Amino acid sequence: MTDRRLGPTGLRVSALSFGSWVGFGGQLDEGRARDCLAAAYEAVDVARQLDCTPAQLAIAWCARDPRVSTVITGASRVEQVHENLAALDVVDRLDDGVLARLDAATR
Secondary structure, three states: OOEEEEHHHHEEEEEHHHHHHHHHHHHHHHHHHHHHHHHHHHHHHHHHHHHOOOHHHHHHHHHOOOOOOOOOOOOOHHHHHHHHHHHHOOHOOOOOHHHHHHHHOOO
């Protein structure tokens, strides 16, 4: 399966997952799909500024949330396990400004 790039961010997604995610089985209207993509672009930009991957940012953001007791990740390759574990180094970089930016992007 080939990957597609998401707009200016260069985020790679498979064509199948892109279509499923944006359309969400027809449950997302075009405006909401655009909002989801805008939030993804913002998250990728934040990840770049923090010098981490978008996956690491997502894991760190979940791990920092006091309402979350466990972050469950998945990996199909050993490299992904290492990448996921490196997200623990990102948690301390999520200051109030970064968290506010992520929260604003996902409202």
